[in-house]
Amino acid sequence: MFDNFLFISSAALTVCGALAVVLSPNLMHACTYLLTSLIGVSGLYVTLSADFLAATQLVVYVGGVVILMLFAIMLTGGNDNKSVNKFGIEKIAPMGNIKTFTLAGLSALLMALVISKIIVNVTKAVPKGELPPFSSTVEKIGELLITDHVLAFEISSVLLLGALIGAALIARPRKIES
Amino acid sequence: MITLSSYLAISFLLFVCGIAVMIARKNIIAILLGVELILNSCAINFVAYTRFVNNNLDGHIMSLFIIIIAAAEAAVGLAIVIRFFQIRESIHIDDATQLLQ
Numbered sequence: 001m002f003d004n005f006l007f008i009s010s011a012a013l014t015v016c017g018a019l020a021v022v023l024s025p026n027l028m029h030a031c032t033y034l035l036t037s038l039i040g041v042s043g044l045y046v047t048l049s050a051d052f053l054a055a056t057q058l059v060v061y062v063g064g065v066v067i068l069m070l071f072a073i074m075l076t077g078g079n080d081n082k083s084v085n086k087f088g089i090e091k092i093a094p095m096g097n098i099k100t101f102t103l104a105g106l107s108a109l110l111m112a113l114v115i116s117k118i119i120v121n122v123t124k125a126v127p128k129g130e131l132p133p134f135s136s137t138v139e140k141i142g143e144l145l146i147t148d149h150v151l152a153f154e155i156s157s158v159l160l161l162g163a164l165i166g167a168a169l170i171a172r173p174r175k176i177e178s
Numbered sequence: 179m180i181t182l183s184s185y186l187a188i189s190f191l192l193f194v195c196g197i198a199v200m201i202a203r204k205n206i207i208a209i210l211l212g213v214e215l216i217l218n219s220c221a222i223n224f225v226a227y228t229r230f231v232n233n234n235l236d237g238h239i240m241s242l243f244i245i246i247i248a249a250a251e252a253a254v255g256l257a258i259v260i261r262f263f264q265i266r267e268s269i270h271i272d273d274a275t276q277l278l279q
Contacts, residue, residue, distance in 0.1 A: 007180050011188050018195035018215055027208055034211050037192075041218050044188065047180060048229045053221075053241055060245050065214065065252045072256040073207055076263040091272050094205040104202035108194045115190055123183045132233055140235050141242070149239050156246050163250035167257035173264070 003047060010043030022104075025095050027073055035066045049134040052141050185226035192219035206259050206269045210252065217248045 017037025024030040038061045045054035092100060145153050192215050199212030221241040228237030259269055266273050 004179050007184075011184070014188055015191050018192050021211055021215065022195050022198050022202070027205055030208060030211060034214060037215065038218065041192075041222060044185070044222060045225060048185070048225050050225050050229070050238055050241075053225060053238055053245075056242060056245055060249050061214075061218075065249055068252055068256055069207060069210065072259055075260055076207070076269045091270055092204045094203075094270055095208065096202040096204060100202045100204065101198075104198040104200075107201055108198040111197050112190070112194050115193070119183075119186055119190060123186065131229070137235060137238060141238055144235060144239055145242075148236075152239075152243060156243060159250055160246065163253050167253045170254070171257035171260045 006043060007047045010040045010047060013037070013040030014044060015040075027095065028070070030095075031066060031069050031073060034069075035062060038062055038066065050137060052138045182226055182230040185222060185230075189219040189222040189226070192216070192222070204271050206262070206271055206274075207256070209271065210255050210259075213251070213255075214248060217244055217251075220244060 014037050017033045017035075017040055020033035021030050021037065024033055038057065042054045042057040042062070045051075045057060096104075196212045196215030196219065199215065200209050203209055203212070221244045224237035224240045224244070228235060262274065263269055
């Protein structure tokens with residue numbers, strides 16, 4: 001009963017958030033809807049008994065990535081109003097117009113047809129059986145990270161260091177030309 | 179109610195929404211929002227298969243690395259966006275037409 005309620009509410013939050021990201025005409029609102037969608041994904045992880053991943057999703061995505069994006073939106077001043085680019089060609093509105101949304105709808109439809117063709121076959125092949133009961137995954141994930149997946153763990157630490165230094169180097173302020 | 183198919187359907191909807199955002203928007207930060215949606219749909223698939231099919235937690239590790247890579251991608255991507263805004267005073271994708279500043 002509680003599982004069903006949690007699943008339905010998380011799924012609704014995820015899907016409605018994603019649809020709102022597509023349809024919202026304001027960038028700031030779209031970013032906030034992305035926040036609700038990511039919280040919904042975290043709820044889905046809870047229903048899949050992935051407790052560590054749910055916590056990580058909340059901490060990293062909701063507390064980190066979306067806040068970073070909100071900062072970037074505010075630092076770049078939201079939407080600009082210039083309607084003509086450097087070559088004098090009229091620009092499309094920053095959040096898209098009817099033409100881009102038609103293109104996006106068509107390509108999403110195409111993508112949907114291809115993926116649904118695959119999914120129909122995949123769901124037939126799933127073995128039926130009792131699901132194992134919930135047990136905490138933190139300890140097992142910790143063991144796996146430093147035994148089987150230790151190389152990926154170390155490489156990801158190097159990747160994060162590189163991303164940190166790279167972001168600081170790229171975004172540093174321009175030199176004042178005198 | 180809670181079956182593998184329903185999780186696959188949710189992940190499918192997230193993926194399609196992400197594709198639509200990436201194509202419809204002309205704002206670089208909005209395109210990055212679409213990338214985040216796509217990465218999340220992929221992570222849901224990994225965890226759902228771990229729960230319903232093989233139960234060996236490797237999918238959880240993979241989702242964890244997806245979250246890590248998404249964080250690194252967001253940091254570098256937004257740094258590039260801010261640098262682009264310093265140079266061009268705009269975050270419209272149609273202004274990104276030159277390699278040389």
